Amino acid sequence: MAMPKVTFILPDGTEKIVETEEGKTLLQAAQENGVEMESACGGNGFCTTCACKMKEGQAAIDEEKVSPVNDKEENMGVEGPDNRLGCQAKVIGDITVNIEDF
Numbered sequence: 560m561a562m563p564k565v566t567f568i569l570p571d572g573t574e575k576i577v578e579t580e581e582g583k584t585l586l587q588a589a590q591e592n593g594v595e596m597e598s599a600c601g602g603n604g605f606c607t608t609c610a611c612k613m614k615e616g617q618a619a620i621d622e623e624k625v626s627p628v629n630d631k632e633e634n635m636g637v638e639g640p641d642n643r644l645g646c647q648a649k650v651i652g653d654i655t656v657n658i659e660d661f
């Protein structure tokens with residue numbers, strides 16, 4: 560079965576497309592493929608340095624692409640569905656993720 564593709568939009572505006580196993584977090588997908596994503600709390604959902612944004616409306620339109628917002632994200636005040644914590648959002652299907660500073 561084809562692995563999901565994650566397109567990361569980097570801070571300089573370029574894109575990096577990586578393949579990852581379904582169920583990995585965006586943070587894992589980034590780190591395993593040399594994409595820089597901050598993770599001050601070690602991926603435990605307590606810091607928001609891994610905050611990222613799904614390409615506009617994508618998560619809302621197709622919730623098959625990424626796991627739903629979880630309790631940790633809600634506790635950190637993350638407003639989904641497009642805004643996510645990279646360490647909590649799990650990849651399901653092909654998705655585009657903006658990790659620009661915003």
Ligand code: FES
Binds near residue numbers: 597599602603608
């Ligand atoms: S790495 Fe800290 S909230 Fe994701």
